[in-house]
Amino acid sequence: MEHPNVEDTYKTLSKVSSGLYKDRSSKFHYFAFPVKTEEEIKNHLADLRKTYYDARHHCFAWILGINGDSYRANDDGEPNHSAGDPILGQIRSNQLTNILIVVVRYFGGTKLGMSGLINAYKTAAAMAIEENEIIEEQVKSQLKISFSYPAMNEVMKLVKNQELNIIDQQMSLDCQMSLEMRQGLFEFVLNALQEIESLQILEVEE
Template sequence: MAEEVLFASYTTLRGRSEAIYTEQRSKFIAFAIPVDSEAAAMEEVQNFRKRYYDARHVCWAYRIGKEVPVERLNDDGEPSSTAGKPILGQMLSYGLTDLLIVVVRYFGGVKLGTSGLIVAYRTAAEEAIKAGDMVEVTLYSHYRLFFPFDLINPVMILLRQYEAETLLSDADLEGHIWEVKVPNSRAKEFEEALTVLYQLKAKRLAN
């Protein structure tokens, strides 16, 4: 099993949330939506564009992934870097990923200027985040274990020690075949412990 850096967890929102911010009669309606792919994020964006077809701007940003998150943003006609960038900045500030934030603006007749727009979009995005329920999600490594029947007690002790969860329990004529998951925070120690048990074979699976 090749050594690699494993991220133990990531933070996102448990569910959708929204907030409204008003500045100089312009209304900024912000939505925070958990997403797990770029395709899902863009589908949400298109749905908001259809739903709020009469709005002046539908600006957005998303951040997806754990190790090296993919980040995209769009000012949707607002001056460059006055909308998408401050929206993304709030996700970075709160350490969030797997999240899309859309801010819909209804123009109130008063121009806010570059600094005013940045503050408005940043505040709207932050209010949507605060309205949600932030949750830390534990990441796991998955393994398939092969071991003889008489080794079951030592294996069970090992699994308890490293907070492993059994996902699949099977057997053939030679012994047990189990699939388990271990928190990434314990995975390196777990892999080292696997080598101690004679006749136990382990294969790390792709997550």
């Protein structure tokens, strides 16, 4: 039984990166964060607003989810589409998700114009990504199973062959085991386990 090749990886950033980009005396402080929830995004934005409380603009864009279904771009007072969209464009052109980029601007007295603003925010976002590290992450699924001792060999063979991660196991009258795997293997592993005699699926977390 061959397992299917299901898309279950995504590209994101490995750490937080930050720096400063200057254009005609305006300062653009840029920050990139790996994130998994909107709650995390709100917390990062709140922290930056506290630290850079006197800045005129806190422009940002974020994308969440393996398919990048959830996203937002915010110009925070800059002309429409001059800040959030160029930041979002950099995230998309690097095919990243689960990422937040914030660019905090201090106005330097010289107006940059629409094309100047777009270029400045695009450059700051590109630098935030460049100075970070792009990594590939796997989406994980979990299963909890219970089986009698005679089935142990079959279970362990599946664990070894499919490189499943045993998170937890308890041995008493029967065996209980929590397994973690990449999401693309989930259906295959579930079907294989259901063919093992005496084995029960207790919990499923996709």
